[in-house]
Amino acid sequence: MQKPQHVYDREAEWEALVSFAQDRRPGAQLGVVSGRRRQGKSYLLQALAASSGGIYFPALEVTEAVALRLFSDELIRFTGAPVPAFRDWIEAIPYLFEVVRDRPVPVVFDEFPYLVKASPELPSVIQRELGPGGSGASSTARLLLCGSAMSVMGGLLSGSAPLRGRAGLELVVRPFGYREAADFWGITDPRLAVLVHSIVGGTPAYRREFVRDDAPATRADFNDWVTRTVLSARVPLFREARYLLAEETEIRDPLLYHSVLAAVADGNATSGGIAGYVGRKSNEVAHPLRVLEDSHLLVKDRDLFRPTRTIYRIAEPLIIFYQAIMAREWTRLERGDAATVWRGSRGRFLSQVAGPHYEGLCREHAVRSDPEAGEVGSGTVADPANRTQIQVDVVVLAPAEHGRPRRIVSLGEAKWDKAMGVGHVARLRRARDLLAVKGFDTRDTTLTCYSGTEFAQELIAAGDRDVRLVTIDQLYS
Template sequence: MFINRDQELIALENRYNSGEAEFVILYGRRRVGKTELLKRFCEEKKHIYVLADLSSEKDQLEIFSRAVYDATKESFLRTSPFSTWDAVFEYLGGLCKDERLIVVIDEFPYLVASNPALPSIIQRFWDEKWRNTKIFLILCGSYISVMERETLGYKSPLYGRRTGQILLEPMDFQDASLFFPRYSITEKIVAYSIVGGTPAYLEQFSDRISIWQNIRERILRKDQFLYDEVRFILMEELKEPKNYFSILRAIAFGKTRLNEIVQESGLQRGMVANYLDVLQNLRIVERRIPITEEKPHKSRKGIYKLKDNFFRFYFRFIYPYKGYIEAGNTDLLLNDIIRPSMRQFLGPIFEDVCHELLIRLNWEGRLPFRFDRIGFWWERNEEVDIVAYNQENRAFLFGECKWRNKPVGINILEDLKRKVEIIKKQIAVADEYYVLLSKSGFTASLKNVAHEGKLILIDIRKIG
């Protein structure tokens, strides 16, 4: 199933129509949809698509030769495949001298593993020959650290040669929800909180059955794709995975500050800090700081969050309880551990969904002012879910997101205003508005207050 990715397709189409030689780096985590995006882009265009693997250089050259034959039907390639990369690239240069040709090398890091000199060879051909042709070269890969080092890094021979790059991220809630047209908006949020925005994970869930049936049948069964997916990915990406697993489990259980992670994991502080850097580079973990901090990179208030919802679900409910599944106690795990914890689990993800909604409303001009920054605020035991503001006119929007089964009342607004007074001691506020987002609507008294102005109420059940 191919859904959305319109921005990326438009970016690729614009470069395809430029008439100039193009060299694009496309990278992102596994299962995020890179190959499907490239296949959709290449439809009805002259192209050569090569999927590299972990075989020897000789085998890789034969794979490349077959791909060139499939595109050109040159008979000599069936009996005399290319024996060197120079021969391959020389031939490609001739093919695209006067005609647009897309050349996709998927899983490029595997090719580099077979011959570490490949980036230098490609650099030579780009500088001396390809840049004056109509080639559209796309190097694609799933190992983010390797792709950045071998294609984007300052020390890479390919540094400065690319004409564009696309880091393909998991889908946001709005796009991910398109996988579940039969679900209600709240069911879509719950599904998104579990499988996140990775297309391959979204495809595992079916909106023809309940969320709980999906968890039982598509995650908690040992023969299912999602059951061990996270472990497989991390085993491929990381050395010393057991230490990373301890850190990710700690974060999933709410230990988000560095000291808390150190204590929970039992690892040395310096080691944890280094591991967190690696996880951030892999886009598995992100560091958040209060939006009011003037020097974010130096802030001591930073907390760590798992970026991927399914990774968070896995380390919260699967990894620590594999013994239940191995022993056949799936229903016990689902009913006694997962179900009672889902409201607390969902809260932070609902906040992210609300941020996404406000960004969309802001872009559409449907808020009292246009903000250019949005984030969170916390200090000691106080938190505000939404702080958005315009840096020029200092107009602020403060908000709370409530995922609970009863309507939000005036007490929530009053508590928010109390916390805003603390924020105003830290940062200049010229004008202020409030927004409350709720899963279960609002009390009549709060609706009356909203009619007086400067308060926006959003019932999440009524959004499109």
């Protein structure tokens, strides 16, 4: 089954869906597709159903009775024959499995959390019919449950949930990688690509529906693009960051959750720092942190040199931009004063948004490009002699080997808007020496400088064999 031309990229996701939909083993099969909103899940599943003659049922926020009537309409379109009125899903699911028997057919329940909200027993009904003696035994339905409420979708197959152990496919549709995103936006200038990606990330809908294909033509056009799109109250992208949080069903106190995100966006990466920022005790922010992590809005990393230290970062660039730039100027932006707000915010944008985002892209580049990478992240190295700490932006560790010291492949520093010189290499070299004392294997460790602008001539001229210079062009090549 060929991927339709209108579906950009997503080759791996399409291959997984087609393989599941065409699985010829006997009995109904279950798959779960999840991912944050605007990533193109529905687009993919509609294309799959259309290409294979399947059933696509987009759920709505309605009562169970209305949902069952709408589901009956989809079955009528599929079978071309009358369908009985269902009293509940206990009748509907067996009937579905009964009519899908002759060939493997994908049956998509999109926005499945809406159905569960109205009918909490639905996962248990599906589990029973897929189990021994259930109606799914003689069916060829390839049932795909899809949803964007990540906390709900993540719970479908976890712990003691009814469907745990039943799924033959668990697919998460993620944003495009930074290279794919640049191509999707039609941007060939790497520096401009980083600036745009630091605001909208790799979410495909933000280009098509949310800004109506308005992409910055050149780097000189970037400032005007920001004011006419994400900072314009007339453009849907303007309020999107707020809606992302409101759509998660587990969130009961939006003010607290927005405050937690604001804390992380302002550079508070530990639970203690976040608690202090929002004026709560550490145990009072533990639940919001877990919910935001389950919702894929926060990511929990560990300091690679201090494994007990947990670091939080925001997964969605648009939320970082909103918290750092928009939230504090919301009233003026709603009045249409985007140009003035942006002029006063560009310094904060570089330090709190573009700079940290570039560091993340450098770590992603290390994952892609270094064949020895077993683990990539960041780390903090204590320097007792100088009473300071050295923050290493990009740490590449080789895979752990039992009974041997952990080998450090690379230590890297990333600078978005500053020329890098010999001083940056000296910091990395000092960190390498300190880590060697701590028992790490640093004999072949490379010191890597990632520059978003340029390298000082003295650094280039030095030509040190243990130093690698990575330009922004190399990130996109």
